[in-house]
Amino acid sequence: MLKVVIAGSSGRMGHALLESVFADPALTLHAALDRADSQQIGRDAGDQFGRRTGVLVTHDIAAALEGADVLVDFTRPEASLQYLEACRAAGVGMVIGTTGFTAEQKQAIHAAARAIPVVFAPNMSVGVTLLISLVQSAARVLADGYDVEIIEAHHRHKVDAPSGTALRLGEAAASALGRDLASCAVYGREGVTGERDANTIGFATVRGGDVVGDHTVLFAGVGERVELTHKASSRATFALGALRAAKFLAQHQSGVYDMQDVLGLRAAA
Ligand SMILES: NC(=O)C1=CN([C@@H]2O[C@H](COP(=O)(O)OP(=O)(O)OC[C@H]3O[C@@H](n4cnc5c(N)ncnc54)[C@H](OP(=O)(O)O)[C@@H]3O)[C@@H](O)[C@H]2O)C=CC1
Numbered sequence: 523m524l525k526v527v528i529a530g531s532s533g534r535m536g537h538a539l540l541e542s543v544f545a546d547p548a549l550t551l552h553a554a555l556d557r558a559d560s561q562q563i564g565r566d567a568g569d570q571f572g573r574r575t576g577v578l579v580t581h582d583i584a585a586a587l588e589g590a591d592v593l594v595d596f597t598r599p600e601a602s603l604q605y606l607e608a609c610r611a612a613g614v615g616m617v618i619g620t621t622g623f624t625a626e627q628k629q630a631i632h633a634a635a636r637a638i639p640v641v642f643a644p645n646m647s648v649g650v651t652l653l654i655s656l657v658q659s660a661a662r663v664l665a666d667g668y669d670v671e672i673i674e675a676h677h678r679h680k681v682d683a684p685s686g687t688a689l690r691l692g693e694a695a696a697s698a699l700g701r702d703l704a705s706c707a708v709y710g711r712e713g714v715t716g717e718r719d720a721n722t723i724g725f726a727t728v729r730g731g732d733v734v735g736d737h738t739v740l741f742a743g744v745g746e747r748v749e750l751t752h753k754a755s756s757r758a759t760f761a762l763g764a765l766r767a768a769k770f771l772a773q774h775q776s777g778v779y780d781m782q783d784v785l786g787l788r789a790a791a
C-alpha cells in the first residue's frame with residue numbers, strides 16, 4: 523500500500539483527493555496537512571465524508587512525512603515550496619498540482635528535484651495531457667497564417683490567471699512554432715490596441731460560478747478556425763491523475779516529471 527500525505531486537505535482539491543484515496547485499495551491515507559490556523563486541525567480527515575480514518579488533520583509537516591511514501595500538494599505556491607523543502611529533507615517524493623508559480627519558484631522546484639522525484643503539472647487530467655500533444659501537432663500544421671488564442675474559464679474562487687493549464691498550452695504552441703512564450707504572450711486586451719501582431723499568442727480569462735475548468739486553443743485563419751477544447755466537469759479527473767502520478771513516483775528516481783511522463787506519452791509528444 524502506498525502511504526499518501528495530502529496537503530491542503532480541506533481545500534476543493536483536498537476533498538477530491540481524500541475521496542479518491544479512500545476509494546483506492548492500493549492507497550492508504552498516511553497524513554492530512556492544513557494551515558496551522560485551519561479549523562480542521564485535530565479533526566479526523568474523514569469527518570467531512572462521515573467516516574473515521576484515525577488520521578487527524580495536522581500542520582506538523584515533519585511528523586506527517588515520517589514513514590510516508592509521497593506527498594500530494596494542491597495549495598498555493600508559498601505553501602508548496604515549504605512542503606517541497608520538507609519533502610527534500612525527508613527524502614519523500616512529491617506531486618505538485620498547485621499553479622501560479624513565478625519563474626524563480628519553478629527553479630526552486632527543479633533544484634529540489636535533484637534530490638527527490640517530483641511530478642509537477644498544472645493539469646493532471648488525461649484529457650488535458652492529450653490536448654497538449656494535440657496543440658503541438660496543430661501548431662506545426664497551422665504554423666503560417668493562423669492566429670493562436672487561448673481562452674480559459676474557471677470558478678469564481680480561483681486566485682491565479684491565466685490558469686496554469688492555459689500557460690502550459692501556450693508554451694506547447696509557442697515551442698512548436700519556434701517562439702518564446704515570455705516574449706510573445708499577450709494577456710488580455712483593452713482600448714485601442716492596434717491590429718493583431720501575427721507572432722503573438724493571446725490569452726483570455728473568464729471567472730464565474732462553479733466552472734471546474736474549461737480550456738480552448740483557437741487557431742484562427744482566413745476562412746476557417748480550428749478550436750481544440752477540453753472541459754472538466756469534476757475535480758475527480760484531476761485527483762485520479764494526481765494519484766496515478768503518486769504511484770508513478772514510487773517507481774522513479776529524482777527528477778522533474780509531468781503527466782506526459784506519467785501517462786507514457788513522452789515519446790509521442
Ligand atoms: N494540477 C491540477 O490538475 C489542478 C491544479 N489546481 C490548483 O491547485 C491549487 C488548489 O486549488 P483548490 O483546491 O481549488 O484551492 P482551495 O483554496 O480550495 O484549497 C487550497 C488549500 O491549500 C491551503 N492553503 C492555502 N495557503 C496555504 C498556506 N500558505 N499554507 C498551508 N496551506 C495553505 C488552503 O487552506 P485554507 O483554506 O485554510 O486557506 C486549502 O486547504 C490551485 O493552485 C489550483 O490552480 C486545481 C485543480 C487541478
Ligand SMILES: O=C(O)C1=N[C@H](C(=O)O)C[C@H](O)C1
Nearest residue numbers: 621644645680685686687735
Ligand atoms: O484552480 C483550479 O480550479 C484549476 N486550476 C488548474 C489551472 O490553473 O490550470 C487546473 C484546472 O483547470 C483547475
